[in-house]
Amino acid sequence: MATIRDVAKLAAVSVATVSRVLNNNGYVNKETKEKVQQAIQLLQYEPNTMAKGLAGKKTETLALVLPDISNPFFSEVARAVEDVAQLYGYTVVLCNTDSDTDKEQTYIQVMKRRYVDGMLFASNTLRAADVLMLNKANIPLVVLDRAPANVPCLVVRSKNNEGAKLAIRHLLDTGCRRIAHIYGPQETATGKERLIGYEEAVRSFPWYSPTLMEPGQFSIQGGMAAAEKLMERHPDIDGIFAGNDLMALGALKKLQQLGIPVPGRVSLIGFDGIELTRITEPELSTIAQPIYEIGATATRLLIKKIEGVQLENETYECEVELMARGSTRGNAEAGR
Amino acid sequence: MATIRDVAKLAAVSVATVSRVLNNNGYVNKETKEKVQQAIQLLQYEPNTMAKGLAGKKTETLALVLPDISNPFFSEVARAVEDVAQLYGYTVVLCNTDSDTDKEQTYIQVMKRRYVDGMLFASNTLRAADVLMLNKANIPLVVLDRAPANVPCLVVRSKNNEGAKLAIRHLLDTGCRRIAHIYGPQETATGKERLIGYEEAVRSFPWYSPTLMEPGQFSIQGGMAAAEKLMERHPDIDGIFAGNDLMALGALKKLQQLGIPVPGRVSLIGFDGIELTRITEPELSTIAQPIYEIGATATRLLIKKIEGVQLENETYECEVELMARGSTRGNAEAGR
DNA sequence: TCTAAATATGGTATCGGTTACACATTCTGC
DNA sequence: GCAGAATGTGTAACCGATACCATATTTAGA
Known part of the structure; x- marks a missing residue:
């Protein structure tokens, strides 16, 4: 492989000049520049990123x-x-x-x-x-x-908290009267804030109960298990807000397996807005993050x-x- | 940041020795080695990958x-x-x-x-x-x-060709009598070989017709469009083999939208075995690659x-x- | 006891760039 | 016409490792 010195030699200039041409800094005469560029072309020269990183303290x-x-x-x-x-x-x-x-x-x-x-x-x-x-x-x-x-x-x-409230409001607006939440790991800000948003939005309702919340580990499997438990515990649930889309997808699948029509009997909404929310039938409502x-x-x-x-x-x-x-x-x- | 020379100085040895300790090659006395390792610890020394790459011709x-x-x-x-x-x-x-x-x-x-x-x-x-x-x-x-x-x-x-044949055989085994294919881009080996596999498997059947094949660009959207066209063209299709899972997912969604029961009226099988094939209801049959x-x-x-x-x-x-x-x-x- | 091999360590050129500094030439403005 | 700025180019130190070679000491075998 050609090095900067090879280029310099071929163009009959110093390495400093070649470097200037390469990085487009410092003063270089137009003709010199062309000469150098020709040499670069001719030798198929490619600057070595390692050397550059070492000398220049930037690795890109x-x-x-x-x-x-x-x-x-x-x-x-x-x-x-x-x-x-x-x-x-x-x-x-x-x-x-x-x-x-x-x-x-x-x-x-x-x-x-x-x-x-x-x-x-x-x-x-x-x-x-x-x-x-x-x-x-x-x-x-x-x-x-x-x-x-x-x-x-x-x-x-x-805005996780705000998004959670948006989800609950939507469920309420579309007629839900008993809304459960499948939440993500509480070590994550995302999981925690969405759960808090849910609680803040629903705790003043008479139907609210902590047993309406169930963890789902942010995964499809977790969402399935949580949906199953929730429906067993509270067969009258008519809305589920899942803390992310994967859990919502899992919940949807479980509800369909249980023969519970979505949204006929239970409305379901997720959070994130990943592409996959569009592949199911029905498509999944969600709070989309960009x-x-x-x-x-x-x-x-x-x-x-x-x-x-x-x-x-x-x-x-x-x-x-x-x-x-x-x-x-x-x-x-x-x-x- | 400490360099190899700092370590050498502190351990009162040469850089060559430090390098030997670092790379665990060449002869190094046990005590010397320990001395060097202590110095490394003390200085929180981290070898510079750039320098290593430049000198050693390996970037890992x-x-x-x-x-x-x-x-x-x-x-x-x-x-x-x-x-x-x-x-x-x-x-x-x-x-x-x-x-x-x-x-x-x-x-x-x-x-x-x-x-x-x-x-x-x-x-x-x-x-x-x-x-x-x-x-x-x-x-x-x-x-x-x-x-x-x-x-x-x-x-x-x-084994794309073999996989395609496996898919067709499975559809035939489970009772399908008119099988369509949604194929991927023919610039890809994957798309082409699966299409060929399909053709080889079905061309001897009396029902076979080139109009049973429709492109789907390996995408969900493409799969949906293809499924729609196929069902319109041949309402009696009872099996669809999609050249990858994304297209199968799209086809499934479209069939569900059209109110065509899967697998009740049309059986559907994909190819690849991505995780997503498990999130739909029904789950998607597929030819899984590892x-x-x-x-x-x-x-x-x-x-x-x-x-x-x-x-x-x-x-x-x-x-x-x-x-x-x-x-x-x-x-x-x-x-x- | 002597020699060759094994062990242990250091000095330093090298990898291929960047860049500070020195020096030369050409512009400018007054 | 000249000082000082702007332009143009080269020399060489440096970045931080590796590894070849030289040298010194120990060990082992005959």
Whole structure:
């Protein structure tokens, strides 16, 4: 492979000049520039990113840390992150943590050694100590959803509480009179805030009872199990708000298996707005977060931070939107 | 950040010795080793991957090139790739091509500059010229599904033709007498081979007609449109084999919208075995590829190749398996 | 006891870039 | 016509590792 010195020799200039041409900085005469560019062409020269990174202290690499890329929510985020990164000339490194603190630690270590320019965490296992350490190591980071308490860092998130209330209001508006909630892990901000939103929205009703809440681990399986328990416990439930779409999908499946018409007897709404909510029949109503936008915004912020732009806000909150579709009463024909 | 020289100084040895300790090669006295390790601890030393890559010609990085990470098939592959890579100490860089040759070219360029140790292509846009170029540049690669014709390279794939026949046989076995096919893009080996498998399996039947085949672009939308057209054209269709699960999912949705009972009036089977086939009611019968295994195997092969192991086979074919579930007749209770 | 092999360690060139600094030439404005 | 800024280019130190080679000491075998 040709090196910068080969190019310099062929173009009969110094390596410094070639470097200037490559990076388009400093003064270079127009003809010299052309000469150099010809040499580059001729030699099929490609600058070595390793050498560049070593000398220039920039690797043009971002680390994306998430629980599991095969979860559709995260793969949509990942897609957005990569798109924006690519646009700005950055490369994305993928890290699956399975929400395991040890794995996360290992990745942080490895990414530090790799001198990634920045890190994006879509993971609830991030610890305050890590944030401080990364700050000290001068590695910019952006956190999706939630940062550890008491440490300053950039966060991009959605209005979970508001979204939960939106969901409940929609169920009430479409005639539901007894609404259950399938909630996500309470270690996650997402799971917790949506649960709180639900409670705040329903606790003043006479029918409210804590037994209307059931955990579903943010998974399809969990959603199925929770729906089954809920319907057994309270056969008169006529609305279910699931804390994310996967659990809602599971609940839908279980209800269909039990022969309970959706939305005929039970209305169902999820949260997130992943694509999969459109593949079922009926389509799933949901509180949509702008998933792609969240990933894209987070990445743009991260890159700004890397490039030294001062950012005022610490937390960026994204709006959520009610998608009323077939799984909630009165919307059987919606979304077609 | 501490460097190897800081460690050397603190431990009162040379950098060469520290390097030996780090890489566990060459002769090092036991006590010296401990001294060095203590210094490493004390300084919280982390070797700089850039420097290592530059000096040692190994970056411990793999590039994963695929059309779109948000497609569940590919995100499952990606998960497998990253798991295995992580296990062997490699880092995975993500590249979404959208099956766009230009984008792919750009990525190949960028990855060459980054001196990735190997590349994994799960993309049908790879051109013969690229393979040759990568060979010349001495960058190992593994291709999922299909390599360009006439170039030697490692391929990991599934038995598509056989799988298609398995699907048809299953539909016939469960009583179908007029089977349609929704096929994928014919530029892809996957799409083509499954279509051929279908044709070979059904062309001897009196009911066979080319109008029983309809393209569906491997997408949910495409599957819906195709199912609609097919049912309009041949209302007596009682079985549909879709060339992948996404199209089958789309077809299922459309059939349900049209009020056509599945599997009551039409049996439906997909191909791939993605997780999503389990979220519908009825669950989708499918010809399952071992998706995770494919990704994992491809990665293991790639790493072997990187580490200089001679590999005999050029093509590794994976077995496919019939998953008879609710969407095909006689299996309404299956999978519960 | 002598020699060759095994063990242990250090010095330093090298990988392929960036960039500070030095030096030369050409513009400008007064 | 000249000072000082703007333009243009080269030299070489440096980034932080690896690894080749040299050298010194121990060990083992004959």
